[in-house]
Amino acid sequence: MNIAEGLPQQELKNQFNKTGLRFTPQREAVWRIFEGNPSGYTISQATAALAAQKVGQATVYRTIRALQDLGYLKKVHDQNGERRFVASRPGHSHMLVCRSCSRAVECSDCDLSVLEKLISRQTGFAVEGHHLEFFGLCPECS
Amino acid sequence: MNIAEGLPQQELKNQFNKTGLRFTPQREAVWRIFEGNPSGYTISQATAALAAQKVGQATVYRTIRALQDLGYLKKVHDQNGERRFVASRPGHSHMLVCRSCSRAVECSDCDLSVLEKLISRQTGFAVEGHHLEFFGLCPECS
DNA sequence: AATTTAATGAAAAATACTATCAATTATGAA
DNA sequence: TTCATAATTGATAGTATTTTTCATTAAATT
Ligand SMILES: [Zn+2]
Ligand SMILES: [Zn+2]
Ligand SMILES: [Zn+2]
Ligand SMILES: [Zn+2]
Numbered sequence: 001m002n003i004a005e006g007l008p009q010q011e012l013k014n015q016f017n018k019t020g021l022r023f024t025p026q027r028e029a030v031w032r033i034f035e036g037n038p039s040g041y042t043i044s045q046a047t048a049a050l051a052a053q054k055v056g057q058a059t060v061y062r063t064i065r066a067l068q069d070l071g072y073l074k075k076v077h078d079q080n081g082e083r084r085f086v087a088s089r090p091g092h093s094h095m096l097v098c099r100s101c102s103r104a105v106e107c108s109d110c111d112l113s114v115l116e117k118l119i120s121r122q123t124g125f126a127v128e129g130h131h132l133e134f135f136g137l138c139p140e141c142s
Numbered sequence: 143m144n145i146a147e148g149l150p151q152q153e154l155k156n157q158f159n160k161t162g163l164r165f166t167p168q169r170e171a172v173w174r175i176f177e178g179n180p181s182g183y184t185i186s187q188a189t190a191a192l193a194a195q196k197v198g199q200a201t202v203y204r205t206i207r208a209l210q211d212l213g214y215l216k217k218v219h220d221q222n223g224e225r226r227f228v229a230s231r232p233g234h235s236h237m238l239v240c241r242s243c244s245r246a247v248e249c250s251d252c253d254l255s256v257l258e259k260l261i262s263r264q265t266g267f268a269v270e271g272h273h274l275e276f277f278g279l280c281p282e283c284s
Numbered sequence: 285a286a287t288t289t290a291a292t293g294a295a296a297a298a299t300a301c302t303a304t305c306a307a308t309t310a311t312g313a314a
Numbered sequence: 315t316t317c318a319t320a321a322t323t324g325a326t327a328g329t330a331t332t333t334t335t336c337a338t339t340a341a342a343t344t
Contacts, residue, residue: 056293124281139266198324
């Protein structure tokens, strides 16, 4: 329902360590800018913001990928089709993205089983999953 | 329900002309490779395939964008996250993409109104639309 | 402390995409 | 047809994005 605010750094550190990765100051810096901004960042915005904190470009790319893999960042598309990354909880969910301010809210309600069965019957596909993203206006922008 | 096969070239020509564009041999060549392949192409696959037909790279980019704008190509994501373009009918629809062969099938059934209302109530967002993509195994790959 | 392993970042390399523009091709009016 | 007009093409150059390399640094382990 809500984006990952106030996520204990410890959880993230543990998740990194679990896979043999280290939760370095740079990686923490990357996480912090995302955690603090519900509108997320495009890659170039993130590299710009983090350059000011002396985090190198390659590290930004690598860390965004790692956070994605761990499920703490999800990809969304803003109004003009640009790809953004926003903080999220791991696991399946859907994102709502504001077309005005790009604020993203995570939503874990997911009942597409009826639709999936219908589509499965109609097409013969064995449907295994989906990606679903909503867009509209957030409460502030309405 | 089904991808755009056997689409009369005339319809496409008319759509191009309607906006002052010409349906040139190059554009027809681009359309034909997509029309003939339900798995679609990544940009680089398309440029490679069309280079063999003497269609330049810039023309491929331009034509893919034009076909997208007209609604005859839609963007999907294959199993390893790569962006592909596949033939489609204009208008809102959802794509099912096979995780094995990338075959895509278009599905126009769309009843997310209940879910959208639920999410709207829960988040305060004025939901205006969505992007939904399914993945699984096509009949051939099952 | 010494050893091992992972991470960083500057730079280079590889890819992806866009813009330019002279030449070509289509369209339509006279 | 002929001429003028407008759109398209594609080679090339330019820009942007992403990945790789690798010497150095930092962290963890013994
Ligand atoms: Zn907003
Ligand atoms: Zn879902
Ligand atoms: Zn398949
Ligand atoms: Zn829909």
